[in-house]
Amino acid sequence: MSYQVLARKWRPTTFKDVIGQEHITRSLANAILRKKIGHAYLLSGTRGIGKTSVARIFAKALRCNNVLEDGNACGTCSSCLEFNTGNSLNVHEIDGASNNSVDNIRDLIGEVHFLPTSGKYRIYIIDEVHMLSTAAFNVLLKTLEEPPEHVIFIFATTDPGKLLGTVLSRCQRFDFKMATQADLVNHVKKIASAEGIEFESIDSIEQICREGRGSVRDTLTLLDQVLSFAGDKLVTEEILVTSLGLARTTAVRGLMYALLNGDVKDCSSKYRGLLNENIPLKNIVYALLDQVFELIERGNFNEYSRPELFWIYETLSKDSQWGLTSLSPEKVMEIVLQKLALRKTFFTDKVEKTESAVKKKTWESFLAHLIKKSPATASNLEQGNLIKPIELGEDGLIVYFGFPPSSKVFYEYLQDDEIKANLVNFLKIYFAVSNIKFETRLEQGKFKSKADIRQQKTDEVIDAKKQEILNTPIIKEAEAIFNTKVDKVFIRE
Ligand SMILES: [Zn+2]
Numbered sequence: 301m302s303y304q305v306l307a308r309k310w311r312p313t314t315f316k317d318v319i320g321q322e323h324i325t326r327s328l329a330n331a332i333l334r335k336k337i338g339h340a341y342l343l344s345g346t347r348g349i350g351k352t353s354v355a356r357i358f359a360k361a362l363r364c365n366n367v368l369e370d371g372n373a374c375g376t377c378s379s380c381l382e383f384n385t386g387n388s389l390n391v392h393e394i395d396g397a398s399n400n401s402v403d404n405i406r407d408l409i410g411e412v413h414f415l416p417t418s419g420k421y422r423i424y425i426i427d428e429v430h431m432l433s434t435a436a437f438n439v440l441l442k443t444l445e446e447p448p449e450h451v452i453f454i455f456a457t458t459d460p461g462k463l464l465g466t467v468l469s470r471c472q473r474f475d476f477k478m479a480t481q482a483d484l485v486n487h488v489k490k491i492a493s494a495e496g497i498e499f500e501s502i503d504s505i506e507q508i509c510r511e512g513r514g515s516v517r518d519t520l521t522l523l524d525q526v527l528s529f530a531g532d533k534l535v536t537e538e539i540l541v542t543s544l545g546l547a548r549t550t551a552v553r554g555l556m557y558a559l560l561n562g563d564v565k566d567c568s569s570k571y572r573g574l575l576n577e578n579i580p581l582k583n584i585v586y587a588l589l590d591q592v593f594e595l596i597e598r599g600n601f602n603e604y605s606r607p608e609l610f611w612i613y614e615t616l617s618k619d620s621q622w623g624l625t626s627l628s629p630e631k632v633m634e635i636v637l638q639k640l641a642l643r644k645t646f647f648t649d650k651v652e653k654t655e656s657a658v659k660k661k662t663w664e665s666f667l668a669h670l671i672k673k674s675p676a677t678a679s680n681l682e683q684g685n686l687i688k689p690i691e692l693g694e695d696g697l698i699v700y701f702g703f704p705p706s707s708k709v710f711y712e713y714l715q716d717d718e719i720k721a722n723l724v725n726f727l728k729i730y731f732a733v734s735n736i737k738f739e740t741r742l743e744q745g746k747f748k749s750k751a752d753i754r755q756q757k758t759d760e761v762i763d764a765k766k767q768e769i770l771n772t773p774i775i776k777e778a779e780a781i782f783n784t785k786v787d788k789v790f791i792r793e
Pocket of ligand 1: 376
C-alpha cells in the first residue's frame with residue numbers, strides 16, 4: 301500500500317478526535333443531540349486546525365440515521381456509508397478558492413430546492429468561502445436569505461474579515477483556536493506510539509511542534525518531512541535539524557547565553573557557527589526568540605531581570621522584522637545580536653530605572669493612578685483601607701481590604717461581581733501581575749477608612765492652626781484689654 305501522509309491518515313473523523321477545539325465540537329455535538337440545527341454555519345480560523353474536518357464530521361452526523369450518544373455519526377447506517385464513499389448525493393463540498401465564479405456557485409446550488417434523495421438534509425460545504433467573487437456571493441446570498449427547510453450551509457474561512465456583514469449575520473459562527481504546544485505534543489506522541497516512531501529525546505517532539513506554530517496539519521507535515529529523511533523510524537536531533545533546516549537547540553541556547561552574558565565575541569562566533577551549518581537565518585532568529593521566551597516563561601529572574609528579558613525579546617523581535625528583509629540580512633542580524641549583548645554598556649541606566657520603577661509601585665501610587673482611570677472606584681476605596689500592607693511578588697498580589705461599619709454601603713458595593721472584576725483588572729494591569737487575591741471585609745470597632753484618617757489629619761492641622769492663632773500676642777492683648785476669652789476661631793478653606 302502506498303504511503304499515506306500523516307495529516308491525511310490522522311485526519312479526525314469524530315468530534316473528540318479534533319485537537320484543541322472542544323469549545324466548538326461540544327456545541328456542534330449538542331446541537332445535533334438537541335436537534336437545534338441552524339441553516340448556516342461559519343467555521344473560521346487559521347489553516348490546518350481542523351475546520352474542514354469539523355465541517356465533514358458535522359455534516360456526516362447531521363445526516364446520520366442513528367446518531368450516537370456523543371453526537372457523532374454511527375458510521376454504519378446507509379447515510380454514513382454513502383458519506384464514506386466520498387460522493388454523497390446529499391453532501392456537496394467545494395473549495396471556494398478554485399471554484400469562485402458565479403457559474404460554480406450556480407452549479408453547486410442548482411438543485412438546492414430539490415429534497416435530498418434520502419434523509420432530512422442536503423448539506424453544502426464551501427471551503428475558503430471568502431474567496432468567492434462578489435457575483436458568486438450574491439447568488440449564494442439569495443439562497444442564504446430564504447434557505448429551503450432541508451438545506452444547511454457550512455462555510456469555512458481563514459479570513460472572516462473579508463465576508464459581507466449580510467453573510468456573517470446569517471451564520472452561526474465558530475472561531476477555531478490555534479492548537480496549544482501541549483496539545484500538539486500530546487498528539488504527536490500519540491501518533492508516534494501508534495506508528496512506531498521513536499524520538500531520541502522529547503526535545504525533538506517539542507521542536508517539531510513549535511515549528512508547527514499552532515497548526516495540526518503543519519506539524520504533521522513537518523513530521524512527515526523528518527520521517528522521509530530518517531529512513532527508519534528513529535528521529536535523532538541530527539535528522540531533525542538537517543531535514544527541517546533547524547538550528548540545534550543546544551547551539552541556540554549557547555548563542556542566547558553568550559548574548560545574555562554580554563560576551564560579544566562569543567555571541568558572534570556562535571552565530572557564525574550556526575550560519576556555517578547552512579541553517580536559514582530566519583530559523584536561527586525564530587529559535588533564539590523561542591529560547592528567550594522560554595526563559596521568560598520559566599520565570600526565574602534571579603540572574604536576568606524581567607525588564608531586561610522583555611527588552612531583549614522585544615528588540616530582537618522588532619529588529620529582526622526589518623533585519624531579515626534588509627539588503628544584507630546576515631550582517632544586520634549580527635549587529636543586532638551585538639547590540640543586545642552590549643546592552644549593559646548602553647543602557648545600564650535605563651534598565652535599572654525600569655526595575656526601580658517596578659519596585660516602587662505601592663498601594664498609594666495605585667490609588668493615585670486609579671483616580672484618573674476610574675474616579676468612582678477610587679473614591680469607593682477611599683471609604684475603606686488596607687487591613688495590612690499589600691504583598692507584591694513576582695507574579696501575584698495579595699490585598700486584604702477592610703471597611704469601617706459606617707462604610708457598610710461601600711463594602712456592599714464592592715461585593716458586586718462585575719465591579720470587583722473590574723477593580724481586579726485595574727490591579728493586574730497596574731502591578732503587571734496575573735494573579736490577584738483581593739479580599740474585602742467589614743471591620744468592627746475603631747477601624748478607620750482612608751477618608752476618616754485624612755479627615756482626622758485635616759482636623760488636627762486646623763486645630764493646631766487655631767491654637768497658633770489664639771497664641772498670637774495681638775489676640776492675647778485683645779483678650780487682656782476686653783478682659784475676655786476668644787470663643788471660636790473660623791478658618792476658611
Ligand atoms: Zn450513521
